[in-house]
Amino acid sequence: MNVLVCVKRVPLTGGKIVLTDDERAIQTRHLGFTVSPHEECGAEEAVRLIEKHGGAATVLTLGPPEAEEQLRDLMAIGVDRGLHLVTDGAEWDPQATAAAIVAAIRQQPEQQDLILFGNESADAGNYQVAIRVAHALGVPVVTGIKAIAVEDQALRCEQEVAGGRDVYRVPMPAVVTVKEGINLPRYPSVPGRLRAKRKPVDTISPTPSEPRLEMVKLKLPEGSGKQAQILGNGPDAAPAVVEVLAEVGVL
């Protein structure tokens, strides 16, 4: 089977977010970058599916030239090839993003049986690109999936809900969005990293349409204004902690 996984390059924000002067982006000068967490699991799932059922896995990203780093990272864990929709780094809205992904998929010679996304990106969290892609391609879509099994040309997909799991049976080709926890992504090996350097990455330069969800500016939420009460240093703080637990009413 052929599996395509769509991922996004996002900054590693750490403990405190700092904005750029124009308040339209996160200050990333001192930050590293990574793949959005749900999508990292999507890439691992793509690799596991082709290890089990044969075929090829492709990773697609829409992002700046530097996003090739994320494509190589995922090729190092076993994805076969990359597809890079290169932008100038400005953020695209969900409709423009979905349209570019659909156009890129249609350009590819081989048909994809499964197109994986993360349930939502870590940064923008728009919850819609995968569903828009599925509608444009005319294929079924299920979201927030935590287990995928191939059963007679269909996918058995499990979704965590209150009190257990809901199961969907989805004919292929299909779009599936996954959540972290579907698997534990492997770390790339040194030979994997070396192989990744030689794997092919095709580039496309799409043009964005006017944003219809137009970001004006970002702002940090008001701080909690909390001033932590220091209960003490080391084990001597234990009686003060127990007092707090009694006050809160959990003892």
Next chain:
Amino acid sequence: MSVLTLIEAPDDELSLQAYAFAQAIEPDATAVTIAGGAYAPAAWAQAVVDLIAQRSPSAVVAPGSDRGNEVMAHVAAQLDQPMAANCVSVTPGDPATVVRVRWGGSLLEEARVHGSPLLVTTAPHAVAAAPAPEVETIPAAGNGTVSVTEHVAATTAGVSLTDADVVVSGGRGVGSAEGFQVIEELAQLLGGAVGCSRAVTSAGWRPHTDQVGQTGTKISPEIYIACGISGATQHMAGCKGAKKLLAINEDGEASIFASADYAVIGDLHEILPAISAEIRKAKGT
């Protein structure tokens, strides 16, 4: 001006918050729910699309839940209209302006929405729930779409993270899977649940079901005891609902202290056994 609100169930907390949000746009907002039967996202969305065609609302509001966001994204895709997910406020207009959450609530975005009707979902707990409105039931539309075919009940073991009054969590500072013994001991004494940070699940020390955070479980205990957790935005997005936060960390400069109500500075492997011993003493066991 008419506003439709999609209600998941008449007593669903997030749906009633969405209704309160809709009433801020139009006090006479209509509440609709889709008739029972197996959940089928595209069929539910088709019913909403049909209703939009009949009634031409100026806005449609749904809760920022898994299903609320999913159904609304189907509606938006089908109508080829923009959708703003997880909004905390909206100013109607042409274009409408919304404020929505990013990074699981660590950042806010002001955005213009160029489309009609305005399609929004509401960020959980951005507004207080409205009293239960009268809800109109409409049938799901469309055949042969993907639907839930089976439900597998969870095998319950102990207190769940989402329901626990006390959650005791460990981060990278715990050092190893075995290191969680002191966390488990305290959680058990308090009748609480064990949680952890993303660094811990990535290291394979705990299962992902224990993970508190933006991509894990969102918790709302009476008190959250975070041990050896630095306080990355990813983690804080999952524990914002906690009423009180007690942070235990060796590093007095850890960013988690900025969000904490109570702080203990030092080695968790010395502090937690001391707390457990003190609780046993207090209980006289």
